[in-house]
Amino acid sequence: MKAVVAVLDTGIVMSEDAVREEEQDEVINQKLEGISFNSALELERYLRICTFTSMSSLLQQLNTLLPIFRSRVGALLFLFSALLSRGLEAIQADRDDPGQSLVTSPFGHASQEIVNLLICGHAVPEVFDGNMDVGGGMTVKGIPSKVEVGFLTLLEAFKYCTVGQFLKRPKWPIWVVGSESHYTVLFALQNNIQDENELEDRERRIRQAFDAHDQSGGGGFIVASSVRQLLHDMDIIMPMDMLESLCANEFVVWNELWQALHQIDKSKGGLKSADSTGGVKQFELYHFNGIAKTVGNGSSVQQRPRLTKLRVSVPPKWTPEEYMMDYKPSASANDATGGSMGVDTQKSVKEEPAQHAPIVDCIRTRWERASCNWVGDAPSIV
Template sequence: MADHHQEDDDLKLALQMSMQYNLPELKRSNPIGSGSQPGESPEAKTRRLQREIMAAAAEKRMVLIPKSPSPPVQDKAPTLGSVLGEEESDQLFGMLFGGDVTKSILAQWTNQGIRFSPDPETSIGLVQHEGGPCGVLAALQAFVLKYLIYFPEDLGKASPSMGVWTLSKHRYVVSDSFSSVTEEAKTRALVRSMCEILFMCGNNNRAVVATFANFEEPSTSQRDEAMAGGLPLESASDLQKILRFETFTTQSSALQKLERTIPAFQSPMGVLMFLISALLSRGLDSVQSDRDDPNPPLVTKPFGHASQEIVNLLLCGEAVANVFDGRMDLGGGMFLKGISKNVEVGFLTFIESLQFCKVGQHLKCPKWPIWVIGSESHYTVLFALDPSVQEENELELRESQIRRAFDARDQSGGGGFITADAFHQVVQETNIRLPVEKLNDICATGFIVWSELWQVILELDRNLGGIKDSTGMMGKKVFDIYHFNGIAKSDINGGAQAIAVEGHVVSAPVQRPRLTKLNVAVPPKWTQEEYLSCALPMASSSEKDSEVNQAKPVQHAPLVDCIRTRWARATCSWSGDPPSIV
């Protein structure tokens, strides 16, 4: 009964509302009373009619409720790339610069484009105008040289003869006419280098290309401002406003994108945009996982230099902080991460010549003879036009074999010594058969230093696993190598230019990037005494013979110390200004 009373009340309310307003009759799909069924009882029919009247009243109530006007449909502007979220922007900016970055550091990184030198002699090199981003430029420069020298056929018909090898007396002969490289070939080499690095950072599965918002639109004030170098970047929110990125899974699509946006990378924000592209390709969380200590910013303080993690990311695709091979176990579940794989282009550092670190074989012996050179404050590039400089002779192969076994057990952080127990493993692995008295002598202190072990190997007969060479001719190597420093330096021997100073015209050295050709000689003698004896000029019976036998004058610069970390005992000579690694 209660249900019937409730239905009666609802029916009365519906009838009152239906008579309260004078509304046009609604067109129902089924008119009231049309749903009668054969054999329907009077009570059921009454209930059905009541339900239909209530439904009609409900429809009238819906008409009475005012509807908010629908917003006009607007055409969506084409979205050119994705936008970083607020949290991701904060993470990226903090990872790069930290929480209290100075305006001078930001200025260094927002005023450096990726541009080739306008100077004909150094036209294949990328120019650095600001201190700080040299690590990014040097790594990119190394890959550009790889394509210009060793893959000119990939750069189209416009590529020069430089890098096209011809075989002559079992040696590669290569043209070093760098000024003949066309702008088209250089741009293609740059685009391919950028694409290779980004895919390497993305584990060869993806590449993320970052650029300015709306950069590819015909004309925008933001794009024009960015190209002119006036785009502000002082915080993560600024980064979020100006940055757009796209993800590519095929190299062809990434190459097309990079070709279209090369002007953006040539702009003052270019180096920073490329570094951000590499970080996003790797993934921000993966970058932090690569690092031994994820807290310091990647751009180091107080001078804004690129950290070793940035350089390693661009050389091997992982943002590790160390340059040794593999991992170094510190015990207790702690370890330091180094280079885990072979690389296309390598790395040498002046710091190793001071015995503060040890560069592993992955970076020291890359696939192509091109190296980023690190000093205390700058990065430059060393390269050879002849790939045979990487080939090892019998002595070098044996030295590399023993050194790898030694380094694998060196837990001193590059100090160059192992325990006596580890030494016995090295001897067994490399098939060295030392006399008992020599073995006891070298293990007397409980630690074996590499330099002492190497001296023993040099004096050990070859049939016992040593490399004693009675002829003194094995291991001889002479080759040319080039060094490029992209930051403008005074060229003392390159002439002078007239400049006005306080109303007076004065002469000043020309400022330009520096490209130096070095002749490198690795002596055939392997002991210090033999080397000193053969390094002295040989006496001759006539002045003519003396001129023929006179060796090139040996010169020294910090770069030579870097070269000797790759080719021990090397001597170098060059013409003109000495090469500079700062």
């Protein structure tokens, strides 16, 4: 391994008495008050680069440098460290348009390339899985492989993009959440919230294969000529009359294929099963917004970051008939299926009507038709 850490050579010597974080931060902030970073040239005077080839020595040094990374220049040093660790030549090779700025003006927002670099180690510009050949010898780069921490975005709820399965289903139940102007964090304490039954796993893999043929940038359709290859790759035996009907037009959208697969028994590679709808899934998510918000505390008002617990309920998957009717399961139907956390589902539906905020739209890009509840003010993603 090779890691590069950008630090400031400011001559700061931490007092042995400054053992608490607050005391360490105060020492750093006082020292930085007299230093100007109004230009790149001024910053360059103090910038120093440290290279590590050992994980243990890297972690030891980072632990020592935590106070400076918590300071007003910490985010910039962290970005420099990530860019240099990847390598500037590799960064430019990752990008589709190396001429564009990695930080957008005028507010200094991180580009998607920076977000992807921090999540997957590659400064690629897109959020779908893998690369996409758009013709003319041009390839658009997405997320190359599975990641440990995922990404969800409000822009997908607005139909501006489609986040791939690599980012939606990370190794750990932690997601960076992007809005139009800010990033927050969504996470769970239980990793099993991402568990799938056999048919859910099968549907996910078929959708991944479908997306691999989707050259529209996440539009949700493929050319009809690609359907046969997809069926072959996924070992799906589709009756000829159904296949001809499905491919009657030039393009096939995912919903059409999905409905057709629910008419094919799972023994033939389809999604038809007597118990394919499963039960209501209920779990808890936590949302953290690091920007200080006004919080009422009795007679006083405070400015502080906010952590919100969300109770999430995901109803059974649609059957094709329910999909056509925009079906919404009744409270009695939900109660019959039970919940994965042992929650009384009927009580949840009747006594806790679903609440809405933009974070719910983001959650629904991962769990369709999810409903959420929380106590107090709505969680904010801005």
